[in-house]
Amino acid sequence: MPGIASAATAVLIGHVAGGTSTIRVGAGGIMLPNHSPLVIAEQFGTLESLYPGRIDLGLGRAPGSDQRTAQALRRNLSSDPDEFPRDVQELADYFSKSPQQAVRAVPGTGLNVPLWILGSSLFGAQVAAAFGLPFAFASHFAPAQMMAAIDMYRRGFRPSQSLAEPYVMLGFNVFGADSLAQAKFLATSMQQAFVNLRSGRPSQLQPPAEGYLEGLGPQERALLDQVLSCASIGTLEMVRADLRNFIRQTRADELMITSQIFDHAARLRSFEIAAEALSG
Numbered sequence: 001m002p003g004i005a006s007a008a009t010a011v012l013i014g015h016v017a018g019g020t021s022t023i024r025v026g027a028g029g030i031m032l033p034n035h036s037p038l039v040i041a042e043q044f045g046t047l048e049s050l051y052p053g054r055i056d057l058g059l060g061r062a063p064g065s066d067q068r069t070a071q072a073l074r075r076n077l078s079s080d081p082d083e084f085p086r087d088v089q090e091l092a093d094y095f096s097k098s099p100q101q102a103v104r105a106v107p108g109t110g111l112n113v114p115l116w117i118l119g120s121s122l123f124g125a126q127v128a129a130a131f132g133l134p135f136a137f138a139s140h141f142a143p144a145q146m147m148a149a150i151d152m153y154r155r156g157f158r159p160s161q162s163l164a165e166p167y168v169m170l171g172f173n174v175f176g177a178d179s180l181a182q183a184k185f186l187a188t189s190m191q192q193a194f195v196n197l198r199s200g201r202p203s204q205l206q207p208p209a210e211g212y213l214e215g216l217g218p219q220e221r222a223l224l225d226q227v228l229s230c231a232s233i234g235t236l237e238m239v240r241a242d243l244r245n246f247i248r249q250t251r252a253d254e255l256m257i258t259s260q261i262f263d264h265a266a267r268l269r270s271f272e273i274a275a276e277a278l279s280g
Helices: 009-018 037-050 067-073 083-095 122-131 146-156 180-198 218-227 236-250 264-279
Strands: 025-031 055-060 115-119 135-137 168-176 231-234 254-258
Touching: 009 025, 009 037, 025 115, 037 055, 037 083, 083 115, 083 122, 115 122, 122 135, 122 146, 135 146, 146 168, 146 236, 168 180, 168 236, 168 264, 180 218, 180 231, 231 236, 236 254, 236 264, 254 264
Parallel strands: 025 055, 055 115, 115 135, 135 168, 168 231, 168 254
Antiparallel strands: none
């Protein structure tokens, strides 16, 4: 599916972890309906064995692609809403010190691989709360139910062996630059991607385009206002103010900053601005 980064996640994590020495490296995430829980346990058990204490495993319910791709990945896809929680439980059991499964993950058994539940709806919040797992909400592209999901997760949270209190990570888009005009220009790549995707024309990230917003109709503008409501476009001081307001509103424990900017150097500069804004 154009626009979807479909590299082999575990292989890529191993490459990044092998090229670094201190940072944590995680999946954001493994779409569990596409995979056997045992295979994922063995893959991430191997990663944890190679890079102890540095691997996180984020789990999502959505296929993450179109239905044809989902069928090609795993042919026994289920429409049962309880299937995902069962898969999460099975996966967690493979990592436990005393697994209940007849088959054991090797490596995997007894390893501490932190599990996260990812979501863009209330269902993910319910699963994360029930299992007592940290919850990462995709507010950077699907913010409509963000506040309701956070509230549901925090109210329904059941402490577990791995987590005593609710822990929320939220996605936030930053398009930072040294001028507002430049930031607005860089953001048009992401804007094009969303309009193309929602119009049934998914594509790879496109170069920024002058006057892109001005050429859109009211329907496309309304779409962008909704899906990019968790975003900051501007200079360092503007990004700092937006991030502070977002954290104050949501009481997020952690942010996942995304900067889908076409030019690599400009993307790195945007991340630098976000880091300075959060530290200042």
